[in-house]
Amino acid sequence: MAEYIPSTRDWVREQVELYEGSGGTDGTTLRDTGLPVIIVTNRGNQTGAVRKTPLMRVKDGNNYVLVGSQGGAPKNPVWVYNLRADNDVEVRDETNVYTMRVREVQDDAERTRLWDIAVEAFPPYAEYQNRTTRKIPVFVAEPA
Numbered sequence: 364m365a366e367y368i369p370s371t372r373d374w375v376r377e378q379v380e381l382y383e384g385s386g387g388t389d390g391t392t393l394r395d396t397g398l399p400v401i402i403v404t405n406r407g408n409q410t411g412a413v414r415k416t417p418l419m420r421v422k423d424g425n426n427y428v429l430v431g432s433q434g435g436a437p438k439n440p441v442w443v444y445n446l447r448a449d450n451d452v453e454v455r456d457e458t459n460v461y462t463m464r465v466r467e468v469q470d471d472a473e474r475t476r477l478w479d480i481a482v483e484a485f486p487p488y489a490e491y492q493n494r495t496t497r498k499i500p501v502f503v504a505e506p507a
C-alpha cells in the first residue's frame with residue numbers, strides 16, 4: 364500500500380480525518396451547509412502516493428459527478444491532473460465505499476446535463492464558474 368499524503372490545507376485534511384476516522388458517520392457535510400460530501404481516494408501523478416479529496420456529493424444514478432471547481436480559483440485543482448493520469452479511484456459516500464473508474468466528460472451535451480445536476484446539488488458551482496475563465500472540469504465516476 365502506497366503512503367497516504369494528507370492535504371496541505373488544514374480544513375480539508377481535518378474533514379478527511381473526521382470522515383474516514385469515523386467510518387463515514389461524522390464530518391460528512393460541508394461545514395454548516397448540511398450538504399453531503401464524498402471522499403475520493405486516488406494516486407498522485409508524481410508521488411504515486413495516496414491522496415484523499417473531499418468533494419460535494421453529486422449523484423447521477425449509481426455514478427458520481429466530480430466537479431473541479433476549487434471555489435472558482437483560476438487554476439484547476441491538482442486532483443484533476445491526478446485523475447487524468449490514473450482513472451482508478453475509490454469513492455466513499457458515508458459508510459459505503461466503491462471501487463470506481465473516472466472519465467472526464469468531453470461531450471458538450473453530456474457535460475450540460477451533468478452540470479445542471481451538479482448545480483442543483485450544490486448551487487454555488489454556478490457562481491464558481493462565473494468567477495473563472497477556465498472551463499471547470501467535470502468527471503464521472505462509474506462502478507469499475
Ligand code: F42
Pocket residue numbers: 369370371372374375378393400406407408409410411412414416417418419430431432433434439440441442443444445
Ligand atoms: N473542491 C472542488 O474542486 N470541488 C468540490 O466540490 C469540493 C468540495 C469540497 C467539500 C468539502 C471539502 O472539505 C473540500 C472540498 N473541496 C472541493 C476542496 C477539495 O477537497 C480540494 O482541497 C481542492 O479541490 C484542491 O485540490 P488539490 O488537489 O489542488 O489539493 C491541494 C490543496 C493539495 O493538497 N495539493 C497537494 C499539495 O501538496 O499542494 C498536491 C497533492 C497532489 O496530488 N500532488 C501530486 C502527487 O503526485 O502526489 C503531484 C502534484 C502535481 O504537480 O501534479
